[in-house]
Amino acid sequence: MALKLYGAAMSPCTSRVMTCLHEKEADFELIPIDLFAGEHKQLPFLAKNPFGQIPALEDGDLSLFESRAISAYVAEKYKEAGHDLIRYQSLKEAAEVKVWMEVESQQYHPAMSPIIFQFFAAPLQGKAPDQAIIDENLEKLGKVLDVYEEKLSRTKYLAGDFYSLADLFHLSFTYYFMKTPCANLINERPHVKAWWEDISSRPAFQKVASAMTFGEKGN
Numbered sequence: 001m002a003l004k005l006y007g008a009a010m011s012p013c014t015s016r017v018m019t020c021l022h023e024k025e026a027d028f029e030l031i032p033i034d035l036f037a038g039e040h041k042q043l044p045f046l047a048k049n050p051f052g053q054i055p056a057l058e059d060g061d062l063s064l065f066e067s068r069a070i071s072a073y074v075a076e077k078y079k080e081a082g083h084d085l086i087r088y089q090s091l092k093e094a095a096e097v098k099v100w101m102e103v104e105s106q107q108y109h110p111a112m113s114p115i116i117f118q119f120f121a122a123p124l125q126g127k128a129p130d131q132a133i134i135d136e137n138l139e140k141l142g143k144v145l146d147v148y149e150e151k152l153s154r155t156k157y158l159a160g161d162f163y164s165l166a167d168l169f170h171l172s173f174t175y176y177f178m179k180t181p182c183a184n185l186i187n188e189r190p191h192v193k194a195w196w197e198d199i200s201s202r203p204a205f206q207k208v209a210s211a212m213t214f215g216e217k218g219n
């Protein structure tokens, strides 16, 4: 039976899960939740995620939320299908994947998401981007990217010489980041740039990126 993903194609958190579903060649249905109408802040959606945020996923009687947890579930459930994202046959490699999944959510995302908010969400609320917030977080992100540059000079991908869920977790927010005037923060770091070009060119993400139209005319 097809998995049901509740969210919005342009939302980076929904796109994170869709990218994983495509890598695993999983059959799913995207059920749109209208953020602009506040559908995510009321029942029935609140019963799927009490924090009132997209995405949520239903697989039979299992209902999940948090895009990274949903992606990890999908990667485990379909571990023998499509690309192995969690290195389930190697305890050591799987542990490295877990380290860099945490790095994305604990180091990279906290610096990246305020920048994305300023460029894409603030204007929707009629506010100009707050340059002080952008600058403060660019400095933090630069320090994180310096660590990435060194690591990626030693391994092709973050967890090793294999593409994993850790790399995938970065795709959707970084896609929007590369559309801002701050893209040079990645482009000026050769190993990070090469890594970004490699992971964002994967067919599973390309399928998703075409619908990631935040900030474009009419959105």
Ligand SMILES: N[C@@H](CCC(=O)N[C@@H](CSO)C(=O)NCC(=O)O)C(=O)O
Residues within 6 Å of the ligand: 011, 012, 013, 014, 035, 040, 052, 053, 054, 055, 065, 066, 067, 068
């Ligand atoms: N840690 C959670 C964050 C979900 C989230 O921020 N969802 C956003 C859209 S994705 O950018 C959202 O629902 N925003 C609307 C709101 O917060 O009101 C996850 O990874 O699933």
